[in-house]
Amino acid sequence: MSNTTRACVALLLLAAAPAFAQQAPAVAQQAPAVAQQVPAAGATPPAPVAWSSLAPEQQKVLSRFAAQWDSLPPARQQALAHGSDRWLGMSAEQRDKARERFSHWQSLPPEQRHALRSRWQRFQELPPNEQARVRENFHKFQQLPPAQRQMLREQWHKASPAERQQMIEHARERGEKGQMPRPPPQASRPSHRN
Structure with a gap:
C-alpha cells in the first residue's frame, strides 16, 4: 500500500469514525503481524492450542x-491457528x-507498525455501524477518479489540525446527505466558476 493510499485511508477513517477524530492522520489497515492481545478486565484468558490439535495442513x-x-x-x-485457517481458504491470487x-x-x-496496530485496535473497538460506515466511505473513495483521490490526499497533507477537523466535520455532513465526503472549499483554491 503506497503512502498516498494509506493517507487516503486515514482521511476516510477520520471522516467516518468519531474515535479517530482527535488523532493525527492515520493509516488503518489490518496488520498482517499478530499483535499481542490483552484480555479485557474480567475476561477469561485464551486457552492454549495444542500442536497436535492442528490439522496436518495447518501444521505445514x-x-x-x-x-x-x-x-x-x-x-x-x-x-496463528486462525490465520492458518484463513490462509488455507485463500485462492492463489489472494495469497499473492x-x-x-x-x-x-x-x-x-x-514505531509505524505499533501505530498501525493501535489504530487497528481502535477501529475494531468501534460499534459495528461505525465500522460499516468507515468501510463504505473507503469503498466510495476508491471509486473516485485517481486525480480526485490525489487532490484529496494533497489537501489532507497540507491542512493544519484545525483544517483537518473542519474537513472531518464537513465530510460527516456530506455523508449524512448521502454524498461522498470531501474537504470544504478553501479560499486559496482558484474558483472554476465562469
Missing part, C-alpha cells in the same frame, strides 16, 4: 513455529496479495 503452514509452539502465548497460538502486504508490513519501521 505453521511449520516454522513447530519447535517453539508450546512456548508461544495462548493468544498468539490462537491467532497477502504476501505482498506482509512484505510491505515487514519493511515498515517498528
